Amino acid sequence: MNQLDLVRELAEKSQTKIVMLVADGLGGLPLQKGGKTELETAATPNLDRLAACGTSGSSVPVLPGITPGSGPGHLGLFGYDPLEFKIGRGALEATGIGFELGPDDVAARGNFCTLDTAGLIADRRAGRIPSEESFKVVERLQGVKIEGVETFVKPVKEHRFVVVFRGPGLNGGVADTDPQAVGVAPLDPQPIVPAARRTADVAKEFVRQARALLKDEPKANGLVLRGFAGKPQLPGYEELYGLRAAAIAVYPMYKGLARLAGMTLIGKAQSLDEQIDELGKCWQDYDFFFLHFKYTDSTGEDGDFAEKVRRIEELDRAIPRIEKLGPDVLIVTGDHSTPSRLKSHSWHPVPTLLSAESCRPDGLTKFAERQCLQGGLGMFPAKHLMLMAMAHAGRFGKFGA
């Protein structure tokens, strides 16, 4: 019996509320040997207080040593095995801008680029064309017409857009056309599985017509396509957990992930404070709340240790406002680590705390990586976190007689 079937069997209705605050890329590393991580350095009186009455541990996003992208990182936190459920980049990007993928859709992420007179890539990001300009270029691409297929082209930001092909029998098994280099031509769309031959032909025709429509653009006269993918089939939060789930995120990617899990996107918050305003407003209407905080990741990616510390402290100051709403279960975790020393996602376990009435004390008084190693949640696969959230929320029946 797998985890999702088990969840379906045991889930019970309740009035309890669960908040999962995901600090993206939360885990870190010391800059020097023997030093402290970003979280260990930050002053986090509120998180420390939660750790003292809750239970902490270390979340392993996929498997030890495996560095996840945002997709697998969040799937694990939402209780899906990231090795079983995969989300292609195109599907993720489309969902993230609010495009509702259907079962017949294949989505790809597009990048405008600048081609020289020989048709070779001169600038892989089309001179980082501003969004306003890019949106007009995308508008032109609405002129593409391919027989038997409906085509949607949607702007994302700057040189990035999404294309979705809709039609029976399409397949995401098409290789990227981005050669990831300048001075070479974009690749032709090629099937990587036989069933994707027609989809590759559709993509080829799209590129042909697009090139014609864009030939007079000064910057965005070419394009590459990446991450072809159909809609992943994730059972939703309501069906699975019996939870009406709300997602309060700022960035499209995380909104998209939440939507794939059947969560409702709430508000248009642009800051953590606004996110918590939204949380308060929709508190009565949902059972589960996913709050996404981006800046612990982006500062890590920037390699800015001090700024990541500052962002963690910003997160800490937001905790009392969340507590005031009275969640039955409050979880603080991350989808992966992003140590500023590495300037990238990493495989290191993610400090995680769960605060609820039914927590067994584990003796911790601080929330940080090395304390979490001694915590009552132990070292656990991220996909188990929702099981504990459901248990502490009194939303699981007993398993077996």
Next chain:
Amino acid sequence: MNQLDLVRELAEKSQTKIVMLVADGLGGLPLQKGGKTELETAATPNLDRLAACGTSGSSVPVLPGITPGSGPGHLGLFGYDPLEFKIGRGALEATGIGFELGPDDVAARGNFCTLDTAGLIADRRAGRIPSEESFKVVERLQGVKIEGVETFVKPVKEHRFVVVFRGPGLNGGVADTDPQAVGVAPLDPQPIVPAARRTADVAKEFVRQARALLKDEPKANGLVLRGFAGKPQLPGYEELYGLRAAAIAVYPMYKGLARLAGMTLIGKAQSLDEQIDELGKCWQDYDFFFLHFKYTDSTGEDGDFAEKVRRIEELDRAIPRIEKLGPDVLIVTGDHSTPSRLKSHSWHPVPTLLSAESCRPDGLTKFAERQCLQGGLGMFPAKHLMLMAMAHAGRFGKFGA
């Protein structure tokens, strides 16, 4: 390669003895935030001494957050994956009263109830009819005759009994007939899978004849059936581990579980002291001894923190008598937690200790929940415990060249 195949491949014969003392529902919770659990409160000099020279850890019965019934809880301790092997309530109950289920059997648990003149349930437990009375009522049900099926009706306790249907092609996929309410009629037995249609008909005929036989009973003039189930197919301890296994338990449920795993039921002990008497008497004849101590669970279920502490101390005082027999491996654990604060089974990990010559010291000096978090066994799935028992007993060969 799954765990059971691995065990079969590696198990070797030896003269060593393993004792597994299961304190049912051992793990607990503090009554107040920052307080101590029952086990942390109890004075347990003997367990503490074992912890100091052994290895401790936290057992996760099924998965984090999953609260097991007694069935899955014990299956895990015996080394079977409780998500793979399931025991229906009827099969468990039948085995527990010493009924040897065969491959053609379907068992259900029966409850006598009181029906009013309209045939609606007036009392779901037949006025908690005393066992002596109930046994006579069960006697009457021996009069039921169903063509092509052998029927066994056995008393359990008070209003509870077990019915077993024996015949080719029977199937446990029949829904409970207990509406779990008064003022309504018992449900008709209904198949929940097509293959159980005949079994449902058999059950219907049983109920029809039983109602006629019981129509003049003042209290037990009706019945409901629950937990229809065939015999689970568990590989036995001897075949699997090469262990001659003895079970010394007081309560039918745990005797039943042990019997399903191929253990021999020993004696008729009614107390822990008597159980240890029995242990001494059969010491030479077996390799593995399962001792079940019920009262850490029942006091937890009663919400009686102080009494659970007292029962833990009773358990502690029994340890030296077990040690005196010289087991090579002595394990103290529970099948799940039963915090008296929750008055029920819970999902919290179970403090576990293993004492053997080959234990690597983990620096602990006390046996209790928060100490176990720092122990050498770490946080582990219950189904792995038997692997460690076998290893420390010198009963496993090397895996691979």
